[in-house]
Amino acid sequence: MPRLNMLAIWVVAFVSLFCYQRVGQVREAVFLAEAMETIGDESLVEVSRQQLFDAAMHGMTSELDRFSRFIPRDESERFRQQLDNHFPGIGIRIRIRKDEETEKIELVVEDTVIGTPQPAHDAGLRSGDRLVAVNGRRLATSATAGDDEIPPEDATKFITGPAGTDVTLTVERDGELLDFAVTRQEIEVDSILGDTRNGAGEWIYRLAGDPRIGYIRIDSFSDNTLPQLRLALDQLAKGDEMQALLLDLRDNPGGYLRAAVELCDLFIDADQTDINLDRRIVSTRDRFGKDHEVHRARNGDVLPGVPIVVLVNGQSASASEIFAACLQDYGRAVVCGSRTFGKGSVQKVVPLERGRSLLKITTNTFWRPSDQQIHKMDDATDEDAWGVRPDDGFAVELSEDEEERRRDERRARDVAQHEQPATFDPEIFDPQLQRAVDHLVEQLEKKPR
Structure with a gap:
């Protein structure tokens, strides 16, 4: 067999082996793409490809430790801002608290930012206040939110927003419901x-x-x-x-x-x-x-x-x-x-x-x-x-x-x-x-x- 033909065979064999290994590494990605396409084309419930991608990412990271997670598009900018201690908002820290007996979920004001500016504190919000609603929309008290309720993990999405805009928080304090109107500002948190x-x-x-x-x-x-x-x-x-x-x-x-x-x-x-x-x-x-x-x-x-x-x-x-x-x-x-x-x-x-x-x-x-x-x-x-x-x-x-x-x-x-x-x-x-x-x-x- 001519040497040139032998060389060509070896090259083809090498490329084939390389491609086989690559396919083995990404075959799950191919299956995932097939599943997304099937759901998008045939599911009775209409969902976008973005929703399917986000759900897949959330599902994969849920198998990891509690500190790993997927941060979707609508949260990524806020995540970066909070790392830098500079973000538009009202200057508030919220803690999710769960009653082990009733399994009721509560969102509690853990702290208000003290500095310049300090909109939440100036408006009257205080540590220990239990959040009930944002702009009149109630916060869910269970992991499954109703149609008109805000899921607990999404509360910050509704509270934060562009500087200069207003948000109204309803809180429970000592058994009394109180409304606080707060104007969002650029928050600079001192270290x-x-x-x-x-x-x-x-x-x-x-x-x-x-x-x-x-x-x-x-x-x-x-x-x-x-x-x-x-x-x-x-x-x-x-x-x-x-x-x-x-x-x-x-x-x-x-x-x-x-x-x-x-x-x-x-x-x-x-x-x-x-x-x-x-x-x-x-x-x-x-x-x-x-x-x-x-x-x-x-x-x-x-x-x-x-x-x-x-x-x-x-x-x-x-x-x-x-x-x-x-x-x-x-x-x-x-x-x-x-x-x-x-x-x-x-x-x-x-x-x-x-x-x-x-x-x-x-x-x-x-x-x-x-x-x-x-x-x-x-x-x-x-x-x-x-x-x-x-x-x-x-x-x-x-x-x-x-x-x-x-x-x-x-x-x-x-x-x-x-x-x-x-x-x-x-x-x-x-x-x-x-x-x-x-x-x-x-x-x-x-x-x-």
Whole structure:
């Protein structure tokens, strides 16, 4: 057989093998396309191809972990805006609450944004209000919504909207139904908050009860967190010397991994500690247990010798846990409060449909410098290693009612601008804060004068 013919046969065989392998990889996609076409052509119920695509994506991601999901076209822009702490809306956080006995679903106002602007708060909405209706349309109280009801998971779609437009929320408060008309605005959420405000509404980053102690709340980890924290530290460097620092991460849901690494790097000087952790801040590992990324400390400690306490609770998650775990492992800070949430997983956001929709999928887990996993797996028990526990002697557990009271008192102080700060006794309203303050005062008393 001529050599040229033999070469042609080999080429055809190779291409055939390659195509066979490719078909094997995508055959499910072919079957899915066939199913969508059949449903679109023959179903008694008329549905669009977009509806079928969205349903298929929701179905696939429902087989994954609880943090993976498909973000359809009408939600993708809002998702991006919330990650950036900048979005049009009314400045409100909502929590879905389910009664285990009656299985009744409620949407409760968890928090209102305090800052400039703060439309929901200015209109009179408060934490604990139960949402009943949006623009007169009732919210469903079960997983199956009626024809004229808004499904609980879709509530934010109806509440948010273009800046300058109005929305009316009906809430139940103390057994009474109240209507609040709110004008939507461009909401800019601060990442870094202080203890009180001055007459101009600017944050003061020192404890009102003891100005020797700096007090910084890290509300989220976004692109503006590091520059805002640097500004806060610059303010603390002015005037009388700050001698101790309290970093409050309670109720911080997390944010960008990059922001958490940057903040850890501010306070860690791996060369000045006896604890050898290979300069690790955090590592991410895939499902096979292999390191995907390792982030290491580079810069020195910006506050050498200053005692630090990090406050956490059960709602401190993700990037908050990375930060608290890193400072704890290096012995740079004492962690006080209650055990964190245990959300130590990395979500990758993949654009679909040319960027009009998004696929958020969990790809890795976070591991702290001491080589312990942060993520709480589905079968994990309380005895297993996950999340961040307070240091010995610094666990201060609060009941749900005590947590709500603490948040309410904190909120009252946040809005006390252009006037004297609201009266606040941490021993009564915030035992976790009081424990942290007591420790820092003890440390200051030990210092030579």
